Amino acid sequence: xxxxxxxxxxxxxxxxxxxxxLITGAGGFIGRHLVRALLQHNHSVTALMLPDEPIPDEWxxxxxxxxxxxxxxxxxxxCLAPRDVIYHLAAVVSDWGAQQTHVDITxxxxxxxxxxxxxxxxxxxxxxxxxAYGDALAKGGVNEITPLGRATSPYxxxxxxxERITLEAVRASGLKGVIVRPGNVYGVGSGPWVNLxxxxxxxxxxxxxxxxxxxxxxCHVDNLVSLLLACDRADAGDxxxxxxxxxxSWKTYLQRLASVAGTPPPRSIPNAVARLGAPILEFIGRVxxxxxxxxxxxxxxxxxxxxxxxxxxxxxxxLGFTPTTRFDEAMQQLQQHFLVS
Numbered sequence: 001x002x003x004x005x006x007x008x009x010x011x012x013x014x015x016x017x018x019x020x021x022l023i024t025g026a027g028g029f030i031g032r033h034l035v036r037a038l039l040q041h042n043h044s045v046t047a048l049m050l051p052d053e054p055i056p057d058e059w060x061x062x063x064x065x066x067x068x069x070x071x072x073x074x075x076x077x078x079c080l081a082p083r084d085v086i087y088h089l090a091a092v093v094s095d096w097g098a099q100q101t102h103v104d105i106t107x108x109x110x111x112x113x114x115x116x117x118x119x120x121x122x123x124x125x126x127x128x129x130x131x132a133y134g135d136a137l138a139k140g141g142v143n144e145i146t147p148l149g150r151a152t153s154p155y156x157x158x159x160x161x162x163e164r165i166t167l168e169a170v171r172a173s174g175l176k177g178v179i180v181r182p183g184n185v186y187g188v189g190s191g192p193w194v195n196l197x198x199x200x201x202x203x204x205x206x207x208x209x210x211x212x213x214x215x216x217x218x219c220h221v222d223n224l225v226s227l228l229l230a231c232d233r234a235d236a237g238d239x240x241x242x243x244x245x246x247x248x249s250w251k252t253y254l255q256r257l258a259s260v261a262g263t264p265p266p267r268s269i270p271n272a273v274a275r276l277g278a279p280i281l282e283f284i285g286r287v288x289x290x291x292x293x294x295x296x297x298x299x300x301x302x303x304x305x306x307x308x309x310x311x312x313x314x315x316x317x318x319l320g321f322t323p324t325t326r327f328d329e330a331m332q333q334l335q336q337h338f339l340v341s
Contacts, residue, residue, distance in 0.1 A: 016204065030127065031047070047064070049093075072255060086116060087125050095154070101154075103154075132181060141308065153299040183219035185220075202263045209301065228242075234318070260338055
């Protein structure tokens with residue numbers, strides 16, 4: 001970037017909008033909930049949207065819209081006054097697809113968002129994922145100091161890289177960066193943990209691994225948003241896990257989801273079969289260059305095939321974070337959603 005372009009972005013403090021935020025990936029599941037919460041707190045919100053992405057009616061003229069590619073974020077934001085905080089959500093959300101596509105969008109977009117945060121001297125909050133733990137998952141308790149394991153999916157690889165470049169910018173450039181690792185985020189509008197699961201339940205496809213009688217590591221979207229907002233009290237370089245910590249098992253979750261959605265009960269795959277089948281299905285899928293993800297992957301096996309007890313002690317002690325949306329309330333919300341949809 002030229003020095004003249006940078007100067008346009010670094011404006012005096014009296015031009016900065018107070019209580020203002022830029023959200024990348026604002027049109028996604030988590031982004032829409034975050035926008036709603038910020039508006040409720042009377043924040044000035046700017047949303048980065050994909051071209052032709054539908055704008056929620058509730059935003060009306062209350063949200064400033066930037067349309068474009070996150071990989072060109074700095075250029076897109078040239079005309080903006082600096083924002084106090086950048087919430088970076090934009091990423092490829094799938095454990096399938098070409099790795100280079102994941103790298104270009106997820107990692108490339110993060111580099112752009114970091115550069116903009118440095119130019120604006122803004123706080124930077126990036127959502128990665130518990131998938132950054134790679135094969136350290138499904139082995140019981142996990143906290144922020146648990147070493148990251150080996151990554152096998154493009155999604156896991158890029159989540160680890162997002163964290164690496166964020167922490168490097170904190171150390172080398174003074175980025176006021178905070179990393180949030182959400183658990184399995186569910187709620188009305190969740191793609192993988194509600195919409196996809198309901199589709200599989202309706203089609204009688206197996207979606208439960210083994211008995212499923214272990215912690216699902218769930219995080220309701222409203223609880224995640226609460227933690228994201230609480231990150232204004234975090235220190236640069238902090239990492240936080242976002243999870244409900246209510247001990248809800250996959251068996252309980254999928255049985256309740258089937259009940260509120262009016263589908264047949266969940267069918268199960270034996271865990272031993274899943275462990276053998278996941279790498280084989282991935283291999284076949286890549287040989288065939290299939291665009292749709294296989295029924296089972298090693299990443300989904302790690303998320304669902306064993307206990308994931310995500311510890312939130314750090315967020316509770318340092319940020320005062322306490323999940324407020326309980327499981328029963330969340331299922332009531334989903335039931336109402338399915339009744340009217």
